[in-house]
Amino acid sequence: MPAAVRDNKDKNRFELDVGNEVAFANYRLTPQAIIITHTETPRSLRGRGIASELVKGALELIRADGKKVIAACGFVVDYLHKHPEDADLIA
Template sequence: MNSQENAAEPDLVVRDAPEHGRYEAWLGADLAGFVDYAVDGTVVSLLHAEVVERFGGRGVGGRMVRQTLDDVRGRGLRVRPVCGFVASWIARHPDYAGVVAAPEQE
């Protein structure tokens, strides 16, 4: 875990919002960020991650990605990290490499 993730907001809640096609990160009543996705069978393409500007630099992005990947993995699905931020986060956290879809799953 890097220092920004250690400093992450303790009350950050990340939840799937399928009606919006995204995972949302909430700090209390405030939307702090989101990860847009599309589902194709057992593969979830993570298309775009964004942290609301006023929450930047507080570890929200990393924690949001971690919780998103944990949820996808818990559902027995795999991800296709289209978003550069998500792909680089996974590259820095090799314990999450197993959640990435194999090329034949894409």
């Protein structure tokens, strides 16, 4: 079972530990929004829903922070299209 998604503010990325590996989503900050620019899942973890779990957790953290999200990463764009319940977060 993966650990919770965390915001690594020093590296400007959301991270999810899975075993000895880390999936991450890089971001840039604006005053009102977080721009997710790239997601990466280690090759050995691909196809297991890890990236979706990462994005879901990142969106939960963004929501808790009272911010909006700008999807500058194709995976995040696709995730948001598949999850209309998160449409309120889109800047």
